[in-house]
Amino acid sequence: MADFLGSVWWMIVSLGVLVTFHEFGHYWVARRCGVKVLRFSVGFGKPLWSRRDRHGTEFAIAAIPLGGYVKMLDEREAEVPIGERARAFNNKTVWQRIAIVAAGPIANLVLCIALLWAMFVIGRQDYSPSVGRASGMAASAGFAAGDRLLAVDGRSVDTWAEASMALTTAAMDRQDAHVLVRDVLDNERTRVLPLSQLPAGFDERQVPVQAGFMWQFWLQPAVIEKVSKDSPAGHLLQPGDLVLAIDGQRVDSADRVYPLIQALGQRGGPGMLEVERAGERLALEVTPQPAKGPDGKPRWLIGVEFPTGQAAAYDARQQYGVLAALPAAVRETGKLASDSLGMMRRMLTGHASLKNVSGPITIARVANASAERGVDWFLYFLALLSLSLCIINLLPIPVLDGGHLLYYLIELVKGSPLSERAMATGQFIGLALLAGLMGLAFYNDILGLVL
Structure with missing residues (x-):
């Protein structure tokens, strides 16, 4: 229940x-362009709180917290007095309308950079991309315990998450990955991981594991937590003992003890x-x-227990000074945008599974886990979500900001606005696409809860 709440x-x-x-971006630019804003609402439905400013704009917090909107004076939605027609959105130049619509996604982009800046400050x-154990494909390619990944296909990786993402990208593209590592002797060398040999239908969420990697932070030291008195180890071992070897076989982590005892x-x-x-x-x-x-x-048992569910101590930290954090945040934003657009392209071409589309249930679970x-992690989550909101809103789908921008670009080319019928048809298509996308997201969310 606590997790749910x-x-x-x-x-x-x-x-x-x-x-x-997002909505403040629309509001701020609309006001600068002389448009009268009727309502600024965070959430949909019946307002739980509202107030009106001296410009006549109603600010509201509504009951359904799954979005928001800025309602502007517009002759296409209601009759506008002659004296206020110059302040209507539809009577502004096409460039002003483009600026107002684009301001929402741009606000999310700026917010993403600001959040990443705060995170870096x-x-x-995080955990370093250090190999704790290598088997299968990774071992055959020459990877060994103690290797630290430095770059994958020329892209530097500072954390295990970045390394995992880079390996997953190569696997989805059915390409072998050229991995630069530093081994235990402090030598740098490049190893080729044949990810193109992964079987069809591999689990995209488990690429490092399927390639044979066990990250170092996954491996918990075999430090004994409890010893049963009436057991073979009762008079031999003590809590706090670190198991090093069993029957001549080296023990490098707690998960190796049970199979060796068997x-x-x-x-x-x-x-x-x-x-x-x-x-x-x-x-x-x-x-x-x-x-x-x-x-x-x-x-077979010897009567000892090891700690379970205990997170390893972080061994990597990404931190910059106040000034250096800004370019770092911009670079990180570019990297995240490239990854997001690349994933969308792969889903459209069939190189990535549609299971990667997530909805509000997954967002809620990840938000709680990040908090x-x-x-630091919650700021990163907010930044990634803000960037995702920016990218999704810029898709050329009617109903979204990107769809409106598409209409205005067509207006620039043909010299006149699209007909009401054409825009209505576009809105219908946009709603159908959006409903399908939301249905897929909810399906994946529910499937994630069941499996």
Whole structure:
């Protein structure tokens, strides 16, 4: 319940901030162009709060927090007194109308840069793109534990998320990735990861895993948390012991302990358990005892437990000074825009799954998760959502800002506005496309909850 309420709250906060800035862009430019603004509403439906300023504009917060709008004086919507016709939106020049409509997406773009600037000033904590374990395709390509990825196909990567995105992009394009790494001996070398060999229909959300990568921060140290007294390890091990090896096999993380204990039990007889305790290395003999698992099949236990659900400490930080953070924010905005447009292009051409389209349920869940990770991550989430709102609104779909801009560009070319019939047809098509997109987004959201 707490997660649900948190998700709803942070979605309302997120959309409230982004919609307010978007609509303020329209409002501010409309006022500068001499257009009378009748209402500035954050949310749809019945107003929960409203006030009117000295210019006659009603500012309102409405009951449904899934958008907003700026209502302007317009002869196409209602009769306008003769004395105010010069202040009607439809009577402004085409360039003024273009400026007013484009101002909303531009406001979201500016907000994205401002949020990323604040994030970089504060410093975003993250995990480095360091390999904890390599298997399968990655191991065959020469990757090994301790490698730190520096660049993928010429694009520098500072975090595991950036590295994962770059690898996923190469996989969707069915291309091998040229990866620059720094190994444990501090040597830089380029390795070719044959992502073009991934099977058809691979899971785009799990490309690094399917390629054989286990990031270092995924691997938790095998530090014992609990020891059962009436167990083979009861008189040998202590909480805080770090398991180093089992039966001669090196243990590099807690997830390696269970399969090695099973192998030791199947072999039969005692085995050597090497641990580090208070800086001293100990070799202890232990014999796993048989037990029945939840599925009724036999398994072997030694009576120890490791911490679960414990997040690893961050080992990377992206932080800049107040001035240096601005160009960094602009670069990051360009990178995110390129990734977003690239993903849209791949979905249209069939190179990426339509499962990547997300709706309000996913937005709410990610908003809550980002807020829980800290201010830096929530700012990043808001910036990404603001940029997405900018890009989506600029799509040439009637109903959206991009559709209106398309109408005005056609007006510039032909020298006169489109007919009411043509615009009505466009609006109908736009609504149908938007309804289809929203239906797909909700379908993916619900599927994500069920699976």
